[in-house]
Amino acid sequence: MLSSLAFAQEKLELDAVYKIKNEGKTNSQVEDLSFHLTDFLGPRLSGSTNLRNAREWTAEKFKEWGLQNVRIDSYGEFGRGWDVKKSYIAMKAPYYAQIIGYPKAWTEGTAGFIDSEVVLVEVNKAEDLEKYKGQLRGKAVMVAQAPVSLTPGFDPQARRFTDEQLEALKMVNLGVFRGRYTPAQLEAMRAQRALDAQLSSLLLEEGVALKITGTRGSFGTVFHTRAGSFSTDKKPTLPEMEIAMEHFGRMQRLLQNGKEVRIEAEIQVEWLDDDYKGYNVLADFPGTDRALKEEIVMIGGHLDSWHAGTGANDNAAGVVVMMEAMRILKAIGFQPKRTIRIALWGEEEQGLFGSRGYVEKYVANRSTKEKKAEWDKISAYYNIDNGSGKIRGIYLEGDDQLVPIFQKWFTPFHEMGANTVTTRNTGSTDHVAFQAVGVPGFQFIQDPIDYGIGYHTNMDLYERMQMPDMQQAAIIVAAMVYHTAQRDEKLPRKPW
Amino acid sequence: MLSSLAFAQEKLELDAVYKIKNEGKTNSQVEDLSFHLTDFLGPRLSGSTNLRNAREWTAEKFKEWGLQNVRIDSYGEFGRGWDVKKSYIAMKAPYYAQIIGYPKAWTEGTAGFIDSEVVLVEVNKAEDLEKYKGQLRGKAVMVAQAPVSLTPGFDPQARRFTDEQLEALKMVNLGVFRGRYTPAQLEAMRAQRALDAQLSSLLLEEGVALKITGTRGSFGTVFHTRAGSFSTDKKPTLPEMEIAMEHFGRMQRLLQNGKEVRIEAEIQVEWLDDDYKGYNVLADFPGTDRALKEEIVMIGGHLDSWHAGTGANDNAAGVVVMMEAMRILKAIGFQPKRTIRIALWGEEEQGLFGSRGYVEKYVANRSTKEKKAEWDKISAYYNIDNGSGKIRGIYLEGDDQLVPIFQKWFTPFHEMGANTVTTRNTGSTDHVAFQAVGVPGFQFIQDPIDYGIGYHTNMDLYERMQMPDMQQAAIIVAAMVYHTAQRDEKLPRKPW
Numbered sequence: 003m004l005s006s007l008a009f010a011q012e013k014l015e016l017d018a019v020y021k022i023k024n025e026g027k028t029n030s031q032v033e034d035l036s037f038h039l040t041d042f043l044g045p046r047l048s049g050s051t052n053l054r055n056a057r058e059w060t061a062e063k064f065k066e067w068g069l070q071n072v073r074i075d076s077y078g079e080f081g082r083g084w085d086v087k088k089s090y091i092a093m094k095a096p097y098y099a100q101i102i103g104y105p106k107a108w109t110e111g112t113a114g115f116i117d118s119e120v121v122l123v124e125v126n127k128a129e130d131l132e133k134y135k136g137q138l139r140g141k142a143v144m145v146a147q148a149p150v151s152l153t154p155g156f157d158p159q160a161r162r163f164t165d166e167q168l169e170a171l172k173m174v175n176l177g178v179f180r181g182r183y184t185p186a187q188l189e190a191m192r193a194q195r196a197l198d199a200q201l202s203s204l205l206l207e208e209g210v211a212l213k214i215t216g217t218r219g220s221f222g223t224v225f226h227t228r229a230g231s232f233s234t235d236k237k238p239t240l241p242e243m244e245i246a247m248e249h250f251g252r253m254q255r256l257l258q259n260g261k262e263v264r265i266e267a268e269i270q271v272e273w274l275d276d277d278y279k280g281y282n283v284l285a286d287f288p289g290t291d292r293a294l295k296e297e298i299v300m301i302g303g304h305l306d307s308w309h310a311g312t313g314a315n316d317n318a319a320g321v322v323v324m325m326e327a328m329r330i331l332k333a334i335g336f337q338p339k340r341t342i343r344i345a346l347w348g349e350e351e352q353g354l355f356g357s358r359g360y361v362e363k364y365v366a367n368r369s370t371k372e373k374k375a376e377w378d379k380i381s382a383y384y385n386i387d388n389g390s391g392k393i394r395g396i397y398l399e400g401d402d403q404l405v406p407i408f409q410k411w412f413t414p415f416h417e418m419g420a421n422t423v424t425t426r427n428t429g430s431t432d433h434v435a436f437q438a439v440g441v442p443g444f445q446f447i448q449d450p451i452d453y454g455i456g457y458h459t460n461m462d463l464y465e466r467m468q469m470p471d472m473q474q475a476a477i478i479v480a481a482m483v484y485h486t487a488q489r490d491e492k493l494p495r496k497p498w
Numbered sequence: 499m500l501s502s503l504a505f506a507q508e509k510l511e512l513d514a515v516y517k518i519k520n521e522g523k524t525n526s527q528v529e530d531l532s533f534h535l536t537d538f539l540g541p542r543l544s545g546s547t548n549l550r551n552a553r554e555w556t557a558e559k560f561k562e563w564g565l566q567n568v569r570i571d572s573y574g575e576f577g578r579g580w581d582v583k584k585s586y587i588a589m590k591a592p593y594y595a596q597i598i599g600y601p602k603a604w605t606e607g608t609a610g611f612i613d614s615e616v617v618l619v620e621v622n623k624a625e626d627l628e629k630y631k632g633q634l635r636g637k638a639v640m641v642a643q644a645p646v647s648l649t650p651g652f653d654p655q656a657r658r659f660t661d662e663q664l665e666a667l668k669m670v671n672l673g674v675f676r677g678r679y680t681p682a683q684l685e686a687m688r689a690q691r692a693l694d695a696q697l698s699s700l701l702l703e704e705g706v707a708l709k710i711t712g713t714r715g716s717f718g719t720v721f722h723t724r725a726g727s728f729s730t731d732k733k734p735t736l737p738e739m740e741i742a743m744e745h746f747g748r749m750q751r752l753l754q755n756g757k758e759v760r761i762e763a764e765i766q767v768e769w770l771d772d773d774y775k776g777y778n779v780l781a782d783f784p785g786t787d788r789a790l791k792e793e794i795v796m797i798g799g800h801l802d803s804w805h806a807g808t809g810a811n812d813n814a815a816g817v818v819v820m821m822e823a824m825r826i827l828k829a830i831g832f833q834p835k836r837t838i839r840i841a842l843w844g845e846e847e848q849g850l851f852g853s854r855g856y857v858e859k860y861v862a863n864r865s866t867k868e869k870k871a872e873w874d875k876i877s878a879y880y881n882i883d884n885g886s887g888k889i890r891g892i893y894l895e896g897d898d899q900l901v902p903i904f905q906k907w908f909t910p911f912h913e914m915g916a917n918t919v920t921t922r923n924t925g926s927t928d929h930v931a932f933q934a935v936g937v938p939g940f941q942f943i944q945d946p947i948d949y950g951i952g953y954h955t956n957m958d959l960y961e962r963m964q965m966p967d968m969q970q971a972a973i974i975v976a977a978m979v980y981h982t983a984q985r986d987e988k989l990p991r992k993p994w
Contacts, residue, residue: 037751037755040748041748041751041752042592042752042755042757044592044593044595045593045595051593052593085594086594087594088588088594089588089594089596090586090588090596092584092585092586096538096540097539097540097541097547097548098581098582098583098584098585099540099541099808100585100586100600100806100956102598102718102956104596155651155654155655155656155948156654156656156657157654158651158652158653158654159651159717160651160652161652220957220961221655221717221718221719221957222598222717222718222719222720222742222956222957223717223718224718246718247961248957248959248960248961249959251959251960251961252536252537252808252959252960255533255537255960256537256538259533259538261538310596312595312748452651460596460598460718461716461717461718461744463744463745463747463748464744464747464748464751465716465743465744465747
């Protein structure tokens with residue numbers, strides 16, 4: 003009864019929705035923004051030169067659009083920047099063959115051009131370390147990995163949610179019973195970690211020329227991660243490359259069969275030690291209602307990415323959609339009651355640093371529960387970080403009060419495939435920083451286009467971005483923001 | 499009635515089938531052969547050093563197994579060998595980014611290490627050529643390609659035939675009506691070809707440092723082809739690399755948007771001019787029946803491959819299956835009535851040169867219809883060249899007489915999924931050379947595992963090979979050969 007009542011009362015401004023749809027369809031900037039953020043600005047690793055450039059470029063764009071209070075705002079210290087200046091690796095024996103591989107983030111470059119046999123290091127117990135002492139200086143080293151058996155691609159890489167899957171998304175999982183580890187298992191895990199640490203120290207002490215690691219991915223798609231450190235204590239790391247699993251597998255099989263393997267390689271990196279701070283890009287579309295203009299509706303996505311692709315689906319797509327939503331709202335001559343703020347977060351990939359830093363600085367401390375100036379003012383924070391797939395609905399993070407509101411707001415978008423309002427939680431991205439302090443923060447449900455294979459890989463490039471989907475998403479975000487900005491009350495909150 | 503009669507009379511030797519299955523399952527060499535052919539011997543481009551090594555290695559293996567008359571047999575002239583010694587390309591501006599790319603086969607290396615801006619050449623009519631004259635010396639050049647819009651991977655890369663698809667395969671297509679080109683269309687095509695030729699000449703005359711071309715494929719998989727020439731007239735070619743379409747797309751979009759793009763690159767190649775002959779590897783398992791031992795059952799597959807992967811599915815898989823079938827027949831103590839011959843063909847990828855050369859030398863001339871010594875002797879030729887997917891049946895190339903025979907021979911393999919006997923033709927590989935002179939030549943129906951993406955790409959590597967499928971295929975081939983070798987009569991033939 004209450005739900006139906008709320009639903010009936012919730013306002014839906016269809017004139018505005020019409021204008022938003024029209025602007026988003028006819029004057030879309032999605033393609034141009036995507037080109038600049040990916041092709042032109044390149045990968046935007048936390049702290050890198052490219053990320054600095056991307057902050058400047060997006061801030062300029064906001065100014066150009068007439069947003070106010072545009073600022074590149076430091077949330078605190080992040081650490082060292084790191085740029086790749088050269089990256090080459092190939093097998094030289096038993097025959098010449100190029101290798102698809104990338105330096106692990108924040109690892110050292112090689113000592114110039116190296117030409118080396120490859121040693122396969124197989125360590126199962128501490129005594130195994132002994133035989134490698136004094137043997138590895140100047141050598142390329144592969145630590146043995148489990149035999150690889152890549153399954154062929156019987157499953158498609160991209161999919162859209164089916165009606166059944168969307169229905170299922172509305173059901174909340176109450177968790178799965180997980181068995182506990184036995185003491186023996188825990189002990190084995192501890193022992194393995196200790197052995198791994200000993201091995202890492204050994205490789206560093208020995209002065210290995212290059213560590214070569216196989217990664218997830220196949221068919222030329224290489225997932226990439228961090229092996230080095232952006233910490234300002236400048237802890238030494240090895241030069242390390244992660245390479246296509248097939249190329250790793252080939253060398254490992256050759257070595258295990260007693261064949262000689264040689265590689266040649268060169269990695270050059272540059273460390274940026276001139277500014278250790280981390281930043282967010284912020285811009286406002288000021289509110290005009292005397293009573294409500296101090297209140298804020300926030301939208302955002304993270305601007306940083308991993309380093310071997312151009313962070314297209316993760317997360318240029320989210321940035322583009324949010325920028326475009328902001329542009330649409332401005333273009334239709336909207337006079338928002340509440341202030342609308344866009345935030346492009348830094349260093350999400352290293353642990354939501356940007357959004358958590360913002361929340362800590364302006365909203366509330368999640369440990370002490372100390373509230374700051376904006377805690378009371380933010381009605382909602384909307385996030386995009388699930389790629390360029392279109393919006394199918396929204397995750398309401400356990401708050402049943404919100405269901406009838408969003409059901410109403412989504413009604414003009416059923417025709418665009420957005421129809422699913424679930425109280426489920428979804429994790430792992432910047433809305434979590436707001437939820438953690440009791441401020442409504444939401445990630446949309448998006449079609450998982452190329453999600454499994456595109457994220458954190460060398461192939462997360464412009465071609466992965468679905469332009470019509472992003473148009474749709476920008477239109478829907480703009481409408482959600484519109485209604486949130488004009489609503490009589492801030493969105494209701496869960497207890498905190 | 500006749501068909502049923504033939505079916506009833508056709509012999510099925512189930513003791514032999516049992517032994518073949520048992521040997522193929524328990525002592526399979528499929529994995530070891532695959533390792534050596536792909537990882538160890540590497541890509542086996544026509545005329546290359548690796549192909550030479552592969553001929554030696556497979557011949558040694560045949561001798562080791564006790565086959566007779568092992569020979570590396572020249573079928574005539576092929577052309578120049580070509581090996582890649584170094585291959586590197588990266589974008590340097592607007593930022594550093596590695597590029598996945600490979601030299602096109604039989605193209606020149608670069609003049610050392612090059613560091614160059616990239617010029618996008620856009621030519622739609624002859625006058626457009628003028629503006630590039632005198633502008634391209636020492637530059638890297640990209641010829642504009644249609645805007646790329648790679649669809650996401652909604653379809654799986656690998657599949658197995660369904661029952662419905664196999665049923666459909668039994669139906670013969672009587673061809674599709676194709677409309678003819680209009681005179682205007684033909685003229686436009688001629689004009690385009692002429693313009694392309696003019697452009698190629700211009701790039702060569704100008705002394706372009708490197709031509710960069712985008713290829714089919716996505717997600718890091720790069721298809722590769724031939725741009726240069728293996729012809730012994732040593733016609734000059736440009737250094738040319740074909741690169742991942744996403745990486746090409748990025749540079750093209752940057753250039754079209756007026757941004758500066760620079761690359762650095764180095765290609766070293768080595769030409770082999772010491773032996774222009776092409777070769778097949780042949781080995782016999784001699785027949786023992788006084789009346790039939792001069793007759794031959796042949797099996798084979800092509801040993802050569804393209805150059806950026808290791809030719810795993812295309813066609814180390816076929817070579818492995820045929821070698822393993824031969825090994826199984828030898829291992830079970832078989833005393834064949836007819837001689838069984840294995841042929842590993844050279845230069846299939848350049849136009850079935852090896853198998854056609856063999857046929858021309860020993861079997862018959864397809865133009866003059868002159869018959870040679872073996873025309874009358876070969877009962878059948880069986881081929882594998884559709885990857886490492888298991889055998890589902892056989893294509894009988896329009897010969898209805900063969901249907902009941904193969905239906906009978908396949909009966910013990912229904913349990914392994916091989917059940918489909920179709921009179922359809924299948925094209926494009928070495929059995930065609932035998933069919934062309936009226937000798938029964940067959941390619942099996944195989945599951946198209948990774949077929950679409952694995953062939954002629956940098957990712958056609960060991961990991962693509964389905965070992966259990968290849969075990970199955972070797973067992974079935976061995977049984978087919980067994981029955982063909984022991985049959986009272988040679989297989990019936992179509993009129994020629």
